[in-house]
Amino acid sequence: MRIKINNLSLNYDSVKALDSITLDIEPGNVTCIIGPNGAGKTSLLKSIASLLKPTGGSIYLDGKDSKLYKPKELAKIISYSEAQITRSIPMKVLDFILTARYPFHDVLHYFEGGRDLEVVNDVCNELKVTHLLDRRLDEVSSGELQRIIIAAALAKRPKVLLLDEPSAYLDIRYRFEVLDHVRRYTKEYNITTVIALHDLHLTSIYCDKVVLMSGGRIVACGSPSEVLTDEAIRNVYGVEVMTIAVGNGSVIAVPKPSNLG
């Protein structure tokens, strides 16, 4: 699904969270949004998911204004997931992942059918969380939980996948595995994936397109090698860095704190 964002603005009270964002996001690509805390990454993802109402501008999904979609339709197309979930009354992992199938149920199908279980079964095998299905959500580690959240996001079989900080709690092995899987899935099913990331190295490896944000605006947009430059990072993050290319376009940004002499 092609996403076209046109002059999008969003205000929280009087604070500008997003300031005239214009962006094209293509299907079959992994688009990463990077930027310092408070740059507007989450606001942009939530606006695409129609969880936040923009103050101005519009978002087109396959040429149709997202305001014209019914919430139930959008729920089938778009998956949005955060890095953390509430676990105050924990359910079983399987029950949680199955909630992602609710948009496909109608009043008569109150419980999950064979198709729902099949999809969940496949997704869980792919993300290696099958052995966790019988546990309660408070009985898994934060890394396992993160994979479970991504499994729930994919269990919708979405056309648009929006992930907010999916790698925050993962160890290095699963960082690669999970993002690798998301990338493969994006190519295979030709879906539109947008990920908010903090890790610049992962960004350079797994993203086709990088959007660098700061203060609610897009500062730079393009391929990882175009965007991830010493200068751009210094301007946006306020940190002196040296980017080192480690092959295949992958980049490591080494910070050089200026006050350490």
Added chain:
Amino acid sequence: MAYVLHKLKLRRFFSSLIILIAFLSLSLVVSVSVGSTYIPLNEVYACITGLDCSSNVRYVLQYRLVRTLVALLAGGALATAGVIMQGIARNPLAEPYILGLSSTALTALSLAIIIDVNVIAHRYLFMLIAFIGALFGYFLTSILSALAGYTSNSLILSGIAVTAFFSGTSHALLYIVQDRLKFPYVHLLMGSTSVALFNDIYYLTATLAACLVITYICGIPKLLNAYLVGDDYARQLGYNLKVLITLAAFVVSILTGATVAIVGIVSFIGLAAPHISRMMLGTSDHRITTIVSSIVGSLLVVIADIGSRLLMVLTARGEFPLGVVTSIIGAPFLAYLIIVGGRK
């Protein structure tokens, strides 16, 4: 794996249902045989099946059957209210009594009786007034909790403040009521089925059935499953939270109001029943815990009612309120939950 677990879950659900219904039937029979007049089980059986029934036995049985059924329905209503309340509060300690809904409902009732005594005769109006009281309590606690930052502690503490204030108020008002009306309305303070009338069965059945049907048709159990995870998570599944959470709060208030109007304040059922049902089912999928909780709640209140009559027989001191029994059993249960929750 997913298939196997799903099947196991459903199997566990059905076996829990069967076990609970068996226990409930047993407790009903015990309940109609226990009281100040002892009726042997074989006579109870003979009378129920219509083989042989003396008018004395029949009268006693009828009276006990009414209160037993009222206990059953009140328990179901409170437990359903409890399970939904815990979901919308995302707090395993939430309950209509703890969050102040019961006390505000009783305060509304006492005020209504003081304004016009005849209101007692109109059961639907009486229940409606209690509902408005309970809804007021819900919003008051929610607002207080929101002002205090919406943490799980702030919700419970706000509930305690609301409960304390309004149970004090309702006590005071009920003293005034007692001067005007020669009726043991103090029973409403601790809950009792001894004042239940035959028609109350209809009122409670209608209320509970309507609430359960609305809950399931509007998909509230599913909404709660998604809502427990987070606001945005539920919204990206297409749920309109404002509408559905308000609807759920209404259902909780209707159920709480109806029981308070008929049997008074029965504490801790709304807390204990959801926990017991989650333990039995091994999950908190509201599609199955809601219905199982309601049966567990029925069972608990019927047993508590038997307990209150046994206390009467043992101490020879007249009727004990139902709420006395549920508090004595329920409060340690709350303590247990706090300890378990605190350790995590």
